[in-house]
Amino acid sequence: MNGYLANPAIFLINTVFGLYILAxxxxxxxxxxxxxxxxxxxxxxxxxxxxxxRILRRIIPSxxxxxxxxxxxxxxxxxxxxxxxxxxxxxxxxxIGMLIASALVQLVNLAFNVFIxxxxxxxxxxxxxxxxxxxxxxxxxxxxxxxLRPCRRIIPLMGGLDLSPLLAxxxxxxxxxLIMPPLQKIVLILAF
Numbered sequence: 275m276n277g278y279l280a281n282p283a284i285f286l287i288n289t290v291f292g293l294y295i296l297a298x299x300x301x302x303x304x305x306x307x308x309x310x311x312x313x314x315x316x317x318x319x320x321x322x323x324x325x326x327x328r329i330l331r332r333i334i335p336s337x338x339x340x341x342x343x344x345x346x347x348x349x350x351x352x353x354x355x356x357x358x359x360x361x362x363x364x365x366x367x368x369x370i371g372m373l374i375a376s377a378l379v380q381l382v383n384l385a386f387n388v389f390i391x392x393x394x395x396x397x398x399x400x401x402x403x404x405x406x407x408x409x410x411x412x413x414x415x416x417x418x419x420x421x422l423r424p425c426r427r428i429i430p431l432m433g434g435l436d437l438s439p440l441l442a443x444x445x446x447x448x449x450x451x452l453i454m455p456p457l458q459k460i461v462l463i464l465a466f
Contacts, residue, residue: 299344309416
């Protein structure tokens, strides 16, 4: 496909697959942290991700609280999105090992970004409208609490100001800087 049509097609593929992968990841993370199931946002995520997960769960068992079917679905969707983008760019042969490694790196990066943006959005919402009954604020609190709780032990409240989100963001960014480059090098090695 020529560049004129390939670029919009790749954008569309990345957008559609990216949004659905994000929905599956949020469902996975909410389930992992045992977030409120009957929250309207949780219910929306369950409804849009249930059809493929129902099929995968027949084949792939869960391990405790770890929903392995969700992990496999995210991986398969990312591999498919990467493969379609590669084909539309006019790429030749691509190895399955490289596709799997690339998909894993992208999913790890997405997980970091989900937590980083969740902490930022939660902090902003706490300044603007800290309504604990707001479904978005409630889910963000439940999602970020496992990360913010240890940070609160290190930095207690100072005059009513909670600086633990700042520490959590710094820690997440440092972890991302330390983890992502070696993973990306693995993908480059597999590409050649």
